[in-house]
Amino acid sequence: MKAIGSRENRYCTDVNHSITKALVEHYGRNTLFVLEDLSNVRSVTKKVFIKDRYVSASWSYQFRQLLEYKASMKQSLVITVPPQYTSQMSPKCGHIDKSNRNKKLHLFCCKNCGYQSNDNRIGAMNLFKKGLNYIEEHSKEVAE
Numbered sequence: 701m702k703a704i705g706s707r708e709n710r711y712c713t714d715v716n717h718s719i720t721k722a723l724v725e726h727y728g729r730n731t732l733f734v735l736e737d738l739s740n741v742r743s744v745t746k747k748v749f750i751k752d753r754y755v756s757a758s759w760s761y762q763f764r765q766l767l768e769y770k771a772s773m774k775q776s777l778v779i780t781v782p783p784q785y786t787s788q789m790s791p792k793c794g795h796i797d798k799s800n801r802n803k804k805l806h807l808f809c810c811k812n813c814g815y816q817s818n819d820n821r822i823g824a825m826n827l828f829k830k831g832l833n834y835i836e837e838h839s840k841e842v843a844e
């Protein structure tokens with residue numbers, strides 16, 4: 701089990717390196733990357749690795765560290781936001797409801813405004829919004 705564990709670790713490190721490299725190269729300079737802070741989310745880390753929660757927790761932490769390092773070389777920035785409601789909030793009207801999301805079907809349907817889409821796409825839209833909010837807040841600081 702120990703041998704399998706370290707092989708998985710190396711595999712994940714390789715994958716993390718490739719993905720973070722591809723992201724930074726694809727988006728280029730002056731990019732804001734918005735990640736969900738998953739360090740306290742048990743259900744998510746369980747999905748990544750079936751048995752070893754510690755490994756999977758450090759896997760997402762390593763991804764973040766690698767991305768932060770590579771992004772900083774390109775004058776880019778990585779921020780993390782709390783994952784609460786990211787996939788439960790309607791990006792159209794802001795209505796938050798657990799039942800907006802059907803996890804099994806990967807379908808999001810807002811109980812308030814009827815907006816529908818893939819649930820992961822909804823999550824991405826909400827993260828994008830949080831990124832825009834961050835930029836807006838910080839450009840105010842610079843202007844003052």
Ligand SMILES: [Zn+2]
Pocket residue numbers: 790791792793794795810811812813814815
């Ligand atoms: Zn809505």
